[in-house]
Amino acid sequence: MKKHSARVAPLSACNSPVLTLTRVEGNSCIRSNCENGKVGTRLPCGTSAVRSTSNSWILGGDELEDHSPASPAPTEAHLQAAVEANGPCHQCFVKYSVTQIKKCSWGIAIILCVCSSWSGSTQLAKSTLSRFDAPFTLTWFSTNWNFFFFPIYYVGYVLKSNEKQSPKQKYQECCRFFGDNGLTLKAFLTKAAPFGVLWILTNYLYLHAIKKISTTDVSALFCCNKAFVFLLSWIILRDKFMGVRIVAAIFAIAGIVMMTYADGFHSHSVIGIALVVGSASMSALYKVLFKLILGGASFGEAALFLSVLGIFNVLFITCIPIILYFTKVEYWGSFEKIPWCSLCGFSFLQLTFNILVNFGIAITYPTLISCGIVLSVPVNAVVDHYTSEIVFNSVRVIAIVIIGLGFFLLLLPEDWDVWIIKLLTRLKVRKKEESSEANGTVVQFRCYRTRPSFTH
Structure with a gap:
């Protein structure tokens, strides 16, 4: 039996964390106070208190009577006395508040990192493809870096965990994710290979679309994958129906149509938009099928799964770039003309983004990571404004705003x-x-x- 309480699905082929940690129930102390009709209050000094229905303040299990008619917050002396009392309920609330503050602080840092890595990889891919016109080869090269997922996870595990396991023991433990027999050839071909194909298609279509349209349009349209995830989950996984998410899906479709109209339905832009929509669809299919077939995975299992995708890419996909090279579909001349710095820079940024998306939810909220993704759209817009000839007409701006609004509605x-x-x-x-x-x-x-008056 596996004893993993926190489970996460590897979502690196997509760019929004939908399948995240299982919902953690609130603290027992907080739940009991809510059940008793007491409202939690955060005090200015950072100490948490509970106000009961009788307008008396409770800190650390001690009740501080308040005889003033307006029932103001307790004074600093009362707070200090309650802290010194160190009751269990008070400790529970302080620990809960500190945890939330830490998560929000880490969330701000991860928002910036996710936004920078995703927008940076998109811009660097645009620059690389202008000198190295081989999107499939670039996809294959960057996917090979997935092999580093499990080694990076194991280093973090050794630094953080008190119980040390050897790499072989940790590998054997994570292999149970593929079945009782571990990572067999059958499990490799049936459980890893299909997702490897979806991974390649998602990234290849995305990179191929960057050649056709601007990075602003690509990053904005790819945000529609969250709407596609909802629609597929509603149809295939029988997820709960939510009217607001249907509205968000309508916004996403309307944004796609308006984005196409912004350039006058030219064949060049229509092909690029179709490629992005196909990439977003493959991304959504990857997520939903993972949930349907594999369920969920712990962080170690997710890292191993992503490393296995990298191995699948080396063993079974390597022949395709070779064929494309000799048929001159993706011909780049000699190896000396390959911009290795750009290739490695793009692969590094994409690996960083995937690590933040998959493992960042261990220290912050998935919603904050999603906010970092959608913030990459205005960053790409600013870069495109100064580096390309993109025209931000009213139709394009409205389309971007509609897609962003639909994205945020799906975060509810x-x-x-x-x-x-x-x-x-x-x-x-x-x-x-x-x-x-x-x-x-x-x-x-x-x-x-x-x-x-009785005075004389």
């Missing part, structure tokens, strides 16, 4: 409407409390002014 959780209702209800209750407190203060002031 399943119970987003419940959260909004709760938030509106809480704001309405708080507004009534503030108005009643203000009326009470006015009444007290008037009573004081009309009180008869």
Whole structure:
């Protein structure tokens, strides 16, 4: 039996983390307080407190009575006393708050790294293909770098984990992902090979589209893969129907049509847009089939799976670039004319992006990683504005905005409407409390002014 509680699907062929860690239930202390009708409050000094329905403050299991009519927050002296008391509930809340702050801090850093690596690899691919017109060879070369996934994971495991396992032991443990017999030839051909083909198609179509249209259009259109994932998951995996995601899918389709219209339906741009849409479709199919066939994987299993894809690429795909070279479909002359620096730079940035997408969710939220991906669109737009002759007419800008809006709508959780209702209800209750407190203060002031004086 496998004992993995945190599972993640390898999503590097796509560029948005949809299949991520299983949802972690909230802390038992927080759940018990919510069940008892107590509302968690974050205090200015960083200490967490719980306010009960009776407007008394509870920190560390000790109740601080508040006799003022407005029930203000506890003073610093009270907070310090509660911290010194060091009750279990208080420790629970402090630990929870610190964890959230760390996750958000790491999230900001990963947003910048994801945005930089994805936009940088796209721009570098555009530059490389202008001197090295071989998109399939470039795809094959960069995919070979997937072999480094498992070694990089093992180095991180050795540095972080207290229990040390040898590389062979860790490999054997992760091989259980492919079945009870491990990574056999049958498992390799049935469970790894199909995803290797989808990986190659996704990246090849993406790189081939970069030759036809601008990097801004390519990166914006590829964001539609999240809408395709929802549609395929709804049809194949029988996922929950959500009206807002249907609206997001409509936005994505409308953005594709408007992007095509922006260049006047010229054959050159239409082919490029069709290639990007095909790449996004292969990306979505990769995700959904992985969920359907393999379910989920731990971080070690995902790293091994991606390394196996690199091995599949070397063993079975290497013949295709050779055939393309001798048939002069992708002919680059001598090996000395190959821009090795650009090739290695693109492969390194793509590997960095894939590592951040797959393993970044261990330290931050998947939604933040997705935000880093969609932010690459304006970055590419700025670069294209100064390096190419792209025309940002109103139709293109509206199409990009619509696709981005649909992307963000797909990031909403399943119970987003419940959260909004709760938030509106809480704001309405708080507004009534503030108005009643203000009326009470006015009444007290008037009573004081009309009180008869007994002084002579």
